Amino acid sequence: MPTTFPSDASSRPATSDQPLLTPIKRRSFFMYAGATAGATALVLAGCSKSDSSPGTTDVGSGDFGVLNYAYALEQLEAAFYAQVLAGSYFTNLPAGSAEKQIFTDLALHEKIHADFLKTALGTNAIKALTPDFSSITFSDRLSVLNAAQAFEDLGVQAYNGAGRYITSADYLTLAGKIVSVEARHAALIRDLISYNSFVGPVTGATVTSNAVIDPSLTSATARMEQSKSPTVVLATANMFLAPGSKLTANSFM
Amino acid sequence: MDFFQILSDIEKVDADVYARFDTRRRVFKHMGGLGKKITAATLPAVLSTMFTKAYGQTTALPQIIVDTLNLALSLEYLEFYFYSQGVTSGLFTGNDLNAITIIRDDEQGHINALKGVLQSAAIADPTALAYDYTAGGNLTPFASPAMFLATSQGFVDTGVRAYKGGAVNLMGNKDILTAALNIHSVEARHSSHIRSMRRGYSTGVANTNGTTIAGLDGGGAGDALPKSWLSLQENGGPKPTKTVANTAGPAGGPLTAAVYAAGTDATKYPADDNVMQSTVNVQSNTTPPTGLTVTAAAASEAFDEPLDAAAVKAIARNFITALGVSKGLFS
Numbered sequence: 001m002p003t004t005f006p007s008d009a010s011s012r013p014a015t016s017d018q019p020l021l022t023p024i025k026r027r028s029f030f031m032y033a034g035a036t037a038g039a040t041a042l043v044l045a046g047c048s049k050s051d052s053s054p055g056t057t058d059v060g061s062g063d064f065g066v067l068n069y070a071y072a073l074e075q076l077e078a079a080f081y082a083q084v085l086a087g088s089y090f091t092n093l094p095a096g097s098a099e100k101q102i103f104t105d106l107a108l109h110e111k112i113h114a115d116f117l118k119t120a121l122g123t124n125a126i127k128a129l130t131p132d133f134s135s136i137t138f139s140d141r142l143s144v145l146n147a148a149q150a151f152e153d154l155g156v157q158a159y160n161g162a163g164r165y166i167t168s169a170d171y172l173t174l175a176g177k178i179v180s181v182e183a184r185h186a187a188l189i190r191d192l193i194s195y196n197s198f199v200g201p202v203t204g205a206t207v208t209s210n211a212v213i214d215p216s217l218t219s220a221t222a223r224m225e226q227s228k229s230p231t232v233v234l235a236t237a238n239m240f241l242a243p244g245s246k247l248t249a250n251s252f253m
Numbered sequence: 254m255d256f257f258q259i260l261s262d263i264e265k266v267d268a269d270v271y272a273r274f275d276t277r278r279r280v281f282k283h284m285g286g287l288g289k290k291i292t293a294a295t296l297p298a299v300l301s302t303m304f305t306k307a308y309g310q311t312t313a314l315p316q317i318i319v320d321t322l323n324l325a326l327s328l329e330y331l332e333f334y335f336y337s338q339g340v341t342s343g344l345f346t347g348n349d350l351n352a353i354t355i356i357r358d359d360e361q362g363h364i365n366a367l368k369g370v371l372q373s374a375a376i377a378d379p380t381a382l383a384y385d386y387t388a389g390g391n392l393t394p395f396a397s398p399a400m401f402l403a404t405s406q407g408f409v410d411t412g413v414r415a416y417k418g419g420a421v422n423l424m425g426n427k428d429i430l431t432a433a434l435n436i437h438s439v440e441a442r443h444s445s446h447i448r449s450m451r452r453g454y455s456t457g458v459a460n461t462n463g464t465t466i467a468g469l470d471g472g473g474a475g476d477a478l479p480k481s482w483l484s485l486q487e488n489g490g491p492k493p494t495k496t497v498a499n500t501a502g503p504a505g506g507p508l509t510a511a512v513y514a515a516g517t518d519a520t521k522y523p524a525d526d527n528v529m530q531s532t533v534n535v536q537s538n539t540t541p542p543t544g545l546t547v548t549a550a551a552a553s554e555a556f557d558e559p560l561d562a563a564a565v566k567a568i569a570r571n572f573i574t575a576l577g578v579s580k581g582l583f584s
Contacts, residue, residue, distance in 0.1 A: 082542045105480070105554065107542045112555040115539045116530055160434045163420070164427035172424065174530065176417040177556040179434070180441035181482055187445035188481040196352050198446040199439060205354035213439055216362065220369055223362025224435035 055244045057126050059230075061251035063171050064124045066162050069230055070175065071117035071125060072247055073158055076240055077151050078114040079131045081107035084148070087138025099192070106148070106185055113178055130242040145193050152186035153212055154236055155179070160227030165252050183225075186212070199223075229253075318429060319374045321422040324562055325433070326367045326376055327582055328412050331572060333360035334381040335394075335408060344398045349450065356443050363436050370429055376580075383577035392493055402451045403493035407509045409444045410483065410490070411568050414512070414560035416440060418522060441557070445481040451491070452478055482554045485526040486513040516564040528552040 059068040084090050085107050093100040118125050137143040159179035166172045187198035196202055199213045207215040207223075214221045230249035238246045313319075336357035339345065345353050368375045386394045386404065394404040416437035423430040479487060490509030516522025523529070528536045528549055536552035566583040573582045 078542075085542055085544070104545065105482070105551065108539075108545060108547060108551040109482070109555040111542055112535050112539045112547065112552060116533055116535050116555075119533050119538050120531055156438050160431065160438055163434045164431050166424075169421040169424065170531070172421055173417070173559055176420050176434070176437065177530070177558065179438055180413050180417065180557040181555055183438040183441035184445040184482045187442035188449060191446060191449055196348050196355070196446075198352075198442045199355065199359065202351070202355060205351040205358070207355060207358070212442075213359070214362075217358060218362075218365050220366060221432065221435065222366045223359040223439060224366060224432060225438045227431065227435050 056246045056248050057129070058248045058250050059126060059252075060124070063166055063168050064121060065249070065251050066165050066175075067117055067121055067171065068124070068126045069162055069247075069249055069252070070159065070178070071114065071121060072129060073155055073233070073237060074110060074114035074117055075129050076131060076237060077110040077155060078107070079129075080133060080136075080147065080151055080240075081110050083133055083136075083138055084144055087144065089139055089141050089144050102188065102192075109181060109185070127245075129245040129247075131240055131245070132242040133240060135239070142193070145189060149186065149189045149193060150236070151240075152182055152189055154228075154233055155182040156186055156212075156225060157228040158230070158233040160225055161229050161233065162252070314371070314374060314429075315425060317422045318426060319371065321419040321562070322367055322371050322429070322433075323374070323376050324565065324583075325416060325419060325436070326364065326371070327379070328408075328415060328565070328569065329360050329363045329367065330379055331384055331569060332408055332412065333357060333364060334384050335386055335405065336360060337381070338386070338395065339401055339405075342395050342401070344395065344401055349398065352446060352450065356446075359439055359443065363439075366432065366436070370432065379577060379580050379582055383574055383580055383582055384572055385574045385577070386572060388571045394493065399451070400493055402447055403491035403509075406444065406447050406451060406479065406491045407493065407512050407568075409440055409447055410512050411560070411565060412440045413437065413444055413557060415562070415565040417557060418516070418559035418561050418565070420559075448479040448481045480554070483513065483525045483557060484550050484554050486510070486524055489513070511564070511568050516559070516561040518561065521559075522561050522564065523558050525558050526553045527556070527558055530556055 057072075059065050059072060081103065084103055090100070090103055093103075133147075136147045156179055159175050159182065163172060163175060166175060190197040190200065194201065199207060200211050201208050202211070207213060209215060213223050213225055216222050230252040234247045234249055241247065336353055339353045340350065340357055386392065392400070392404060394401050416433060420430065420433060420437070423433050477491070479491070487509075490512050492509055513525040515524040526549070528534055534552075535555065536547050536549055539547045539552070541547045569583040577583075
């Protein structure tokens with residue numbers, strides 16, 4: 001895993017049509033960075049961007065920053081489900097049971113997402129993160145389900161909230177291809193915990209105020225997913241990341 | 254307050270700021286002419302007016318955004334009237350009635366929100382009479398819960414693909430894009446739940462436990478026992494005309510294969526069994542979790558595919574009446 005490449009590099013491809021697998025060459029990046037250092041400083045003058053705190057990893061800026069943000073969350077989910085599969089809640093499930101199939105699928109989907117983003121980002125990818133799942137009891141069904149719900153809802157809220165920062169149409173579509181799968185996961189996990197809470201929680205047919213959607217029928221965001229900014233998402237994600245793997249998204253504040 | 258510093262700062266993040274105000278020269282001329290009248294007390298009000306004119310929605314939305322949102326609105330109306338009839342049909346009770354009611358209300362909220370964005374550019378409410386859920390007499394969606402849910406799955410999966418395909422058209426307005434994304438994921442949640450309900454009904458069991466039956470264990474591609482995510486091409490989809498669970502259903506009529514097939518441009522809008530994302534084969538690219546294998550089904554499930562407007566309209570046109578045609582729905 002290349003970790004020497006500056007992860008907060010302004011490393012967006014020159015054009016949106018550039019293939020995803022064509023990272024900017026390291027040498028040409030530094031030429032670019034040198035030529036435009038002054039301009040970059042000006043652009044960022046209005047932001048309160050600070051250097052990453054020691055031990056934290058910033059996801060970077062531009063489209064690669066958004067993709068790294070996604071990669072970080074997918075790493076977290078993939079690591080979580082891998083650990084679910086090794087835990088006694090899962091291993092004690094009867095063969096052929098729906099929950100066994102569901103968690104097998106989820107583990108596969110999230111690993112597919114994480115490995116895809118890693119390959120797509122190439123040398124621009126952030127490092128492999130070390131999770132901290134000490135707050136989760138992998139022998140306990142409800143503990144596993146609650147954590148899964150938190151991760152899946154967080155994933156949906158994160159992708160939805162980050163869409164506005166993407167400048168390439170191709171990357172936006174890729175994010176869209178992933179987020180609806182996360183939403184399918186989230187709804188099913190919610191239904192497993194409390195049936196019919198796929199956009200909830202609900203009381204009967206009434207969506208309650210702490211639902212994942214805006215329960216209003218008439219507001220400007222009526223019945224829409226309540227997406228979250230990277231800052232809010234990472235505050236939650238960092239609770240499941242070990243010291244040294246905590247994340248920031250200083251360019252998306 | 255240093256007005257020129259503010260403009261200069263804005264220019265750093267919005268190179269078009271002067272064009273928004275008109276032209277740089279005229280901004281300064283304007284300011285010069287006003288100079289004597291502007292005091293510290295009135296400057297904020299003057300600025301407020303100028304910024305409202307520059308950034309507020311005083312101009313019409315771009316046509317591509319209007320067209321994309323109106324197609325979304327047409328689909329939301331289609332779904333809203335469908336679920337409205339589902340609620341009053343007597344087909345559902347208990348948890349199932351609650352679920353259909355929640356989804357109906359979600360579509361109502363989406364309609365209201367989309368109308369709020371489009372304002373006068375929104376299409377008029379087509380009314381329920383514009384939609385024909387029998388698809389010309391070929392379907393009987395209100396004959397049984399299973400038939401209703403099979404038809405519903407076709408609608409909602411079309412909707413998810415439509416929003417996904419339309420998102421790139423909205424990139425010029427980040428707030429509208431975000432709103433559409435926030436609807437898109439709710440539609441995907443609906444699809445997940447409808448599929449869970451179908452797993453329950455496919456066994457003939459009144460569904461309070463569609464998530465705990467063993468319906469998922471079929472290796473993917475189930476049309477009658479769908480996973481909550483799209484596996485390969487779903488074996489042609491729920492085929493509400495006649496399914497394993499509903500052998501009494503009518504034959505003929507539109508099948509649901511198009512909902513999971515490639516769009517007009519198969520490169521940009523591949524079928525749902527696609528495993529090539531960007532230039533990556535996500536099946537062979539993945540190192541699977543211990544003890545598992547990455548099947549083509551799993552690789553296809555991990556990504557939903559978008560659908561273009563023309564393909565979406567072709568599917569939806571099966572479900573409009575002569576009145577809907579006269580209103581130009583999905584044309």
